[in-house]
Each structure stands twice: as C-alpha cells, then as structure tokens.
Amino acid sequence: MVSDMTVQTISVNQDVLAAKKQRATEQRERFTAQGTFVVNLVSSPGAGKTSLLQATAKHWAGRFQTGVLVGDLATDRDAERLRPWFPVEQLTTGGACHLELSLVQQGLSRLPQQPYEFLFIENIGNLVCPASHDLGEHLRVVVLSTTEGDDKPGKYPKMFRTSQLMVISKCDLLPYVPFKVDAAIKDARLIQPDMFSIQTSAVHDEGLNDWCLFLENARTEMLSSRDSAAARNITAELPSELR
Amino acid sequence: MHEESLVRSLLHQVEELARQHHATEVEDIEVEIGPLSGVESLLVQEAFERLKDGCKWPNCTLTITPVGLMVFCNQCSEESELFDFQFICTHCGSTSLRILSGDAFRLLNVRMQIESAG
Numbered sequence: 001m002v003s004d005m006t007v008q009t010i011s012v013n014q015d016v017l018a019a020k021k022q023r024a025t026e027q028r029e030r031f032t033a034q035g036t037f038v039v040n041l042v043s044s045p046g047a048g049k050t051s052l053l054q055a056t057a058k059h060w061a062g063r064f065q066t067g068v069l070v071g072d073l074a075t076d077r078d079a080e081r082l083r084p085w086f087p088v089e090q091l092t093t094g095g096a097c098h099l100e101l102s103l104v105q106q107g108l109s110r111l112p113q114q115p116y117e118f119l120f121i122e123n124i125g126n127l128v129c130p131a132s133h134d135l136g137e138h139l140r141v142v143v144l145s146t147t148e149g150d151d152k153p154g155k156y157p158k159m160f161r162t163s164q165l166m167v168i169s170k171c172d173l174l175p176y177v178p179f180k181v182d183a184a185i186k187d188a189r190l191i192q193p194d195m196f197s198i199q200t201s202a203v204h205d206e207g208l209n210d211w212c213l214f215l216e217n218a219r220t221e222m223l224s225s226r227d228s229a230a231a232r233n234i235t236a237e238l239p240s241e242l243r
Numbered sequence: 244m245h246e247e248s249l250v251r252s253l254l255h256q257v258e259e260l261a262r263q264h265h266a267t268e269v270e271d272i273e274v275e276i277g278p279l280s281g282v283e284s285l286l287v288q289e290a291f292e293r294l295k296d297g298c299k300w301p302n303c304t305l306t307i308t309p310v311g312l313m314v315f316c317n318q319c320s321e322e323s324e325l326f327d328f329q330f331i332c333t334h335c336g337s338t339s340l341r342i343l344s345g346d347a348f349r350l351l352n353v354r355m356q357i358e359s360a361g
Contacts, residue, residue, distance in 0.1 A: 007270065009354045010260060015347045016253050016274070098245055129245040132281035132348075157328040158281045158346075190329040193338035 017132065024101050027136030032226050034115040037219035040137035042159060044152075045125030047145040048169040050078045051202040052211075053120055057085030059208040064216075067114065069107045070122040071099045078122065086120075087112050098129035101136060118215065127156040138222055139215075145170040146177050150184035157191050165196045167211065172201040246282050249348055250290040254298050257353055261299075266355035269300040273352040277310045277345025278328070284309070287348070312345035 015021065031038050041049045053068060060066070068088040070078045079090035089107040091099060104121060108114075121137060123130045142163040144152055147170055153160040160166070166188050168181060181199060188195045198214060200207035253274065261269050276284050284307050291305040311324045318337035325333075330340050 004359050005267070005356050006359050007354060008264070008357050009352050010264060011352050012256075012260065012350045013352075015349050016249055016256065017348070019256075020252070096245075096248070100248075129281070132245065132249075154328065158279050161279060161328075161330075161346075189338075190331070193330055193340075 017134075020101060021134050024134035024136045027101060027105065028138065031119070031136060031138070032222060035223060036114075036116045036119050037139070037215070037222055038119045038121065038135075038137040039215065040121045040123060040130075040135050040140045041143060042123045042127070042130045042140060042163065043125060043143035043145070044127050044148060047125070047143045047148065048202055049122050049125070049143050050081050052143060052167065052169060052200065053082055053122065054085060055200075055202040055205060055208050056120075056212060056215075057082075059205070059212050064117040065113065065115075066118040066120070067111045067116040068120045068122065069099075069104060069111070071103070071124045073097075073124065093124060097124060097126050098133050099123050099135060100133055104135050117219065127152070127159045131156075131158040131162050139164055139218055141165045141167055143167045143169050144184060144188075146173050146179040148179075150179050150181070151187065153184065153188040153191055160188050160191045160195070163192065163195065165198065165214065167207075168197060168199045170201065171199045171206060172204050246286040247290040247294070249282060250287060250294055253291075253348075253350060254294060256350060258299065260353055261355055264355060264357055266357050268356040269303045269353060270356065271304045271306055271352075271354040272350070273306040273308060273354075275308050275310050275344075275347075275349040275351050277347065278312045279342070279346040280348045282348045308351065310344050313343040314340040315343050316340055 043049050066086050068082050068086045069091055070082065070088060071091040071093060072078055073093055073095055076090040079088045082088045089111050091103050091107045121135055140163040142159055144166055146168065168184060185197050198207055198210045200211055257269060257272055276282060288305060288307065295301055295303055313322055313324055315322055316332040316335060316337050317339040319332060319335040321334040322343065323333040330338055332340060
C-alpha cells in the first residue's frame with residue numbers, strides 16, 4: 001500500500017460565529033421559558049447606562065424581580081452603584097472590549113434570587129465590538145447621549161443596525177449642546193428603519209415612564225408569543241380528530 | 244478590538260475540520276469579510292499572522308475575499324448593493340430590506356493536504 005497526498009479544498013461557507021450564535025439562541029430560549037426578559041444595553045463609555053438602570057429601579061420601585069450583570073474592563077464601581085437596587089454581578093473582562101455569552105453565563109450562575117422577570121446586561125462601553133456578540137438577549141438597546149453628537153448612528157452602523165431601541169439619554173442637556181434629536185433618529189433609521197426611540201433624562205426622571213412601559217410591553221409580548229407557541233405545539237400533538 | 248478572539252475561533256474551527264478529514268497540512272484558509280461584518284480586514288490579517296505561529300500549520304495562508312453589502316427588497320423583490328449603510332432599496336426606495344451578504348465574518352473554504360491510501 002502506497003500512501004499518497006492529495007490536496008483538497010473543503011467548502012464550509014459558514015459564519016465564524018455560527019456555533020456561538022447557536023448557543024446564544026439556546027440561552028435565549030431558556031430565558032424565555034423561565035419568563036426572563038433580557039436586555040443588552042450597549043453604548044460608548046459614559047453615555048449613562050448605569051444611571052438609566054438606577055432611574056429604572058427608582059421608577060419600578062421593586063415591582064419587578066430584576067437582576068443586573070454589568071461588564072467593565074476593571075473595577076466594580078458600576079456594580080457598587082447598582083447594588084442598593086438590584087442583585088448585581090460585576091463581569092470584569094480584564095481588557096476584553098466586549099462581553100461574550102460564556103462570561104454572561106458565568107455571572108448568571110453567581111446571581112441570587114432567580115428567576116428574574118427582567119435581566120439587564122450592561123455591556124462594555126464600546127460601540128464597535130459588542131455589536132457582533134449575541135448574549136442571548138431579547139432586546140438590544142443602544143444608549144446615545146446628547147453630549148456625544150447626533151452623527152453617531154452613521155459612524156457605527158453595525159451597532160445601530162443590530163439594535164431595536166435607541167435611548168437618547170441626558171436630554172436635560174439639550175439646551176446646551178448642538179445635538180438634534182430629529183437628526184439622530186433620522187440617521188439611525190437610515191441604518192435600522194424599524195428602530196424605536198425614547199428620550200430620557202435620568203437625573204430629572206424624564207422619559208422613564210416611556211422606557212419602563214416599553215420594557216413591560218416587550219416582556220408581555222415575549223410571554224404571549226411563548227405561550228401561544230406552546231399552545232400550538234400541544235394542538236399539533238393532539239390526534240387529528242380532537243383538533 | 245475583537246479580531247484576535249474571532250481569528251482564534253476561526254483557527255479552532257479549522258483545526259477541527261482538519262482533524263475530521265485527517266489532514267496532514269492546512270495550506271490556505273479563505274474567509275469572507277463584508278462592510279457590516281464587524282471586523283476589519285487588515286486587523287484580521289494581522290491577528291492571523293500573530294496567531295498562526297502557535298497553531299499546527301505555521302505556513303498556512305489566509306485569503307480574505309471582500310464581499311459587498313447586498314440586500315433583497317421585500318417590496319419589489321430586487322437585489323441592491325448598498326454602499327453607504329443607508330438601508331433604502333436602490334430600485335423602489337423601500338426600507339423593508341433583508342441582508343443577503345456582507346454582514347458576517349464567514350469561513351468559506353479550507354485547502355488542505357490529505358493523506359490518501361492508494
């Protein structure tokens with residue numbers, strides 16, 4: 001027997017992140033099954049993600065069982081700010097520019113008082129890398145603060161394309177900054193035509209009602225589509241004469 | 244930047260594929276990068292050069308095939324290529340579009356040497 005070498009080209013044609021996306025889909029299904037609505041909060045550093053969560057806690061005043069995972073390169077300062085309000089776990093990436101599902105799952109295993117009605121994942125402040133990573137969330141919210149400029153959506157297309165809701169934060173500063181709300185919304189909708197938008201001021205408790213209502217409605221929708229899918233499955237299992 | 248972690252994932256997948264095919268050498272890895280893939284070609288190439296020394300095939304090359312951002316219009320059923328990330332159909336102006344290509348970092352082909360008994 002003579003051994004011979006052949007050169008072969010194997011066709012794969014698959015997203016490099018396909019396996020990770022599949023794991024994220026499975027995690028999302030587990031969240032859905034336990035009734036936990038998961039929000040992935042993304043923004044540049046200092047846009048006000050933590051302040052938005054503090055204001056959310058005050059607004060809800062304990063109405064919903066809520067947990068928070070908060071990602072940062074270093075320190076647990078954000079977790080400390082949120083600890084009076086929520087069970088919170090700090091995810092410290094040690095330099096990584098984005099959160100990945102494995103890190104989220106690790107943090108989740110340390111969070112007490114589960115299951116939650118809402119879980120917020122506060123991502124690393126970065127409008128680039130987190131866009132590519134599905135964390136098993138139901139809703140991706142991009143927070144854009146009025147001090148950053150209304151031209152950001154066009155500059156970070158992937159982040160805005162993959163988000164469903166844009167929260168324009170620090171709206172109390174609008175009289176002092178050259179930020180046009182309409183321009184930001186128009187720019188975002190060129191990339192993501194279905195983008196919802198809400199204007200908030202966490203320090204003045206403005207827009208919190210809209211924001212909280214949006215989340216509550218989105219969770220109700222998640223639960224009803226889960227339950228109707230379950231009902232469909234039960235019907236499908238019935239013998240045809242009983243259907 | 245996250246290119247390094249994505250290239251590491253890529254190399255793991257290629258290693259697994261090479262193992263399945265009993266490859267003795269991987270000669271070339273071809274990937275596709277589009278405008279909305281979330282990675283930068285130059286940084287992917289640099290990360291690959293850094294990481295391939297630590298893998299089993301230090302002579303392996305990386306071929307990056309650029310791909311345009313192609314969309315399908317749900318309104319008029321035409322395809323368009325978008326050049327400026329403005330999601331508007333170039334044929335009918337609708338914003339109801341589905342992305343066909345250009346939004347992912349994809350592994351296309353792996354060329355490898357395979358030992359075959361003859």
